[in-house]
Amino acid sequence: MVLQKRLDYACGGYRAPAMPHLPRSARGKRSARKKVEDNQTYAFDLLATIAGKLLSEIKSSPSPCTSTGTSNAAAGRDTAKQEQIDEEKSSKCEGFDRLSCNEAVFSPENALEKHITSKLKETSNVPKDTSSGPASPFIKSDLSDEDTIGGESNFGRDGSRIGHAVGAAAEKYIKGNLSSGSAESYDRKEDGSKKLSVAEQQVAGNLMDKNAAYKYSLDDPMVMDVKPTLVSSDSSVEAPLYRNNISRNYSFPKQEDGLDLAADKDDDENSSGCTHPAPVANQTSRMPRIGDRRMRKLMSSKLRKVAPTVLRDAGTSNYDVEQKPALRGKRMCYTRQRTQRSSFKRRKLFDHCPLTAYDGGIYGEGLSKMSENSRIKLETDDSHATLCGANGASSFTTGQNCCYESPDYHVKLSIKSFKVPELVIEIPETATVGSLKRTVLEAVTAILGGRPRVGVLLQGKKVRDDKKTLRQAGITYGDKLDNLSFTMEPNPEEALVPPPSSEDANFLGLACAPEPLARIPPIAPAAAALDRGGPESTESVQTCPEMDRDAFHSPIHPSSPEKTTANALALVAVPPTDVEEALAMVPLGSKAKRSETPQRRVRRPFSVAEVEALVLAVEKLGTGRWRDVKIRAFENAEHRTYVDLKDKWKTLVHTARISPQQRRGEPVPQELLDRVLSAHASWSQKEAKLLR
DNA sequence: GTTAGGG
DNA sequence: CCCTAAC
Numbered sequence: 001m002v003l004q005k006r007l008d009y010a011c012g013g014y015r016a017p018a019m020p021h022l023p024r025s026a027r028g029k030r031s032a033r034k035k036v037e038d039n040q041t042y043a044f045d046l047l048a049t050i051a052g053k054l055l056s057e058i059k060s061s062p063s064p065c066t067s068t069g070t071s072n073a074a075a076g077r078d079t080a081k082q083e084q085i086d087e088e089k090s091s092k093c094e095g096f097d098r099l100s101c102n103e104a105v106f107s108p109e110n111a112l113e114k115h116i117t118s119k120l121k122e123t124s125n126v127p128k129d130t131s132s133g134p135a136s137p138f139i140k141s142d143l144s145d146e147d148t149i150g151g152e153s154n155f156g157r158d159g160s161r162i163g164h165a166v167g168a169a170a171e172k173y174i175k176g177n178l179s180s181g182s183a184e185s186y187d188r189k190e191d192g193s194k195k196l197s198v199a200e201q202q203v204a205g206n207l208m209d210k211n212a213a214y215k216y217s218l219d220d221p222m223v224m225d226v227k228p229t230l231v232s233s234d235s236s237v238e239a240p241l242y243r244n245n246i247s248r249n250y251s252f253p254k255q256e257d258g259l260d261l262a263a264d265k266d267d268d269e270n271s272s273g274c275t276h277p278a279p280v281a282n283q284t285s286r287m288p289r290i291g292d293r294r295m296r297k298l299m300s301s302k303l304r305k306v307a308p309t310v311l312r313d314a315g316t317s318n319y320d321v322e323q324k325p326a327l328r329g330k331r332m333c334y335t336r337q338r339t340q341r342s343s344f345k346r347r348k349l350f351d352h353c354p355l356t357a358y359d360g361g362i363y364g365e366g367l368s369k370m371s372e373n374s375r376i377k378l379e380t381d382d383s384h385a386t387l388c389g390a391n392g393a394s395s396f397t398t399g400q401n402c403c404y405e406s407p408d409y410h411v412k413l414s415i416k417s418f419k420v421p422e423l424v425i426e427i428p429e430t431a432t433v434g435s436l437k438r439t440v441l442e443a444v445t446a447i448l449g450g451r452p453r454v455g456v457l458l459q460g461k462k463v464r465d466d467k468k469t470l471r472q473a474g475i476t477y478g479d480k481l482d483n484l485s486f487t488m489e490p491n492p493e494e495a496l497v498p499p500p501s502s503e504d505a506n507f508l509g510l511a512c513a514p515e516p517l518a519r520i521p522p523i524a525p526a527a528a529a530l531d532r533g534g535p536e537s538t539e540s541v542q543t544c545p546e547m548d549r550d551a552f553h554s555p556i557h558p559s560s561p562e563k564t565t566a567n568a569l570a571l572v573a574v575p576p577t578d579v580e581e582a583l584a585m586v587p588l589g590s591k592a593k594r595s596e597t598p599q600r601r602v603r604r605p606f607s608v609a610e611v612e613a614l615v616l617a618v619e620k621l622g623t624g625r626w627r628d629v630k631i632r633a634f635e636n637a638e639h640r641t642y643v644d645l646k647d648k649w650k651t652l653v654h655t656a657r658i659s660p661q662q663r664r665g666e667p668v669p670q671e672l673l674d675r676v677l678s679a680h681a682s683w684s685q686k687e688a689k690l691l692r
Numbered sequence: 693g694t695t696a697g698g699g
Numbered sequence: 700c701c702c703t704a705a706c
Contacts, residue, residue, distance in 0.1 A: 598701095601701085643700085
């Protein structure tokens, strides 16, 4: 055949049309079998990449300290709070009445990102199904025409869905964000990953005895709030996050343990290569397709090993995996995902159980029980009155901790949700859903990833003076609570990055640089902060007045006892408006240019003239010699590759077979379609004969 | 780089 | 149109 080919060319590219060639179809379909394998590989690679990145981040971050002191350092910003912690540690009963909201402890990122992630994921898959299932087999083959259109429309739908999804996620958060945390904690137990629990307990132990731990947690409103978050991640993926947060934010001695354990869980041997992935990933993403492909292959060997270890690190993992267009429709099928999914389901179940939201604290089971009782305790004044914010104050809190507090003048608060910085994401339409997810995750992580701090808004105004007593600030018993809300914000101390601005090359520029597509202008410049690396964005957020205004409000409802459950603290990331809008802005990769979805070629429907030329050529050359067809009939049509011609022929054949009503796009003269069918039949026959 | 097919 | 496998 080869020889023949060459000879033909020698003759000016014209050969005996009737010279059928052996179809390669003999190869049969190979896709199915290998796909599974390959998919896994992809998944692993991607996961590994991400995981590696995360891991590296963790590593790069200040190593966990052995004592609370570290956590204090982390908190940095609020000295008083730090002291608080120390005190607690040193003396069992001391400082309980103090306001010990160590912001450092507050790290909702996990929960949030997790939540969003899962949500996105969940929804993203839906559209897939929709698009994949052509109403009829006929329609299916018509894809070339309709597919593109359909595909695009699908994409659009996806987007909207995602938006909804996000919205839903946000809603969920509002309703019972914490619940997710609780669910998570449950997951953990169920999964038998008690290592973490142990670690937690140990941590608690460090603080003192269990009671101490209890108290500690109770004492620190933030802690309470946070707890769910910490545990929030799914057993598999969570672990890493969990430790990640802890290590970075809390620097508990045990973190290490947790980390190791987590790592070991799946496979310990691989922790080694984890450092690579991050950089590699970036490179990969930037590479041209072929390069990319190759890269992935090359990497796969290395990364695969690492992947398992890091998997959990990447709460993100799934995002990344899905981000690859290559994975479209094919999803990872390894257990991990299933695990996650199941976790998610469980979590969902818990979503409506606000009570549990508080459970599953850092300290584990013990805490979980008291959690419902514990709420937010705020210090009213110097008198050390502790405010048991819980709706229907918890007996526990009162009984155990409140011994130090005066029962009077307790401000009862029920935090329904936290305001988080507005999340604005900008992403090209051509970006994959996966990249979208990742982007969102990054944004959220960036915002809350560091050591987020809690802001208090009273009547819309930020209460900045931490030294003020609640009373002084105007937060008093039975008053103004409606105007009290909390915000979750990046810790300024952590990030000394310039305030975010739309011009910020870091995220705006880099983010989408590779993407030629027009971007949706950032909705709110302030939002840019979100895009930044977690810690860095802090300052900007703090600085930005809009932050406070735009952030989601978590109005505090004077809690009524019966509402306790319903009023569970919720961490909510509520998109200001439409999710899609909100998502409009985050850079696809603030740090690395990700969004490397190679621009999809513009759709250029075949004109009738082109179809005719194609038909003519195929009639002459037959099917299976697309390169020749291309040369013969589309030599000058740069945008028509022989693959395109082949595809077009495929669709033409299909089109010719379906009823005219089912056809879409510019109608092709029936005459041409008839010729298509005849030519197709003719050449098929010749082919068949040859095979015999 | 081509061809064949699935997505 | 995209992506791959098999050539």
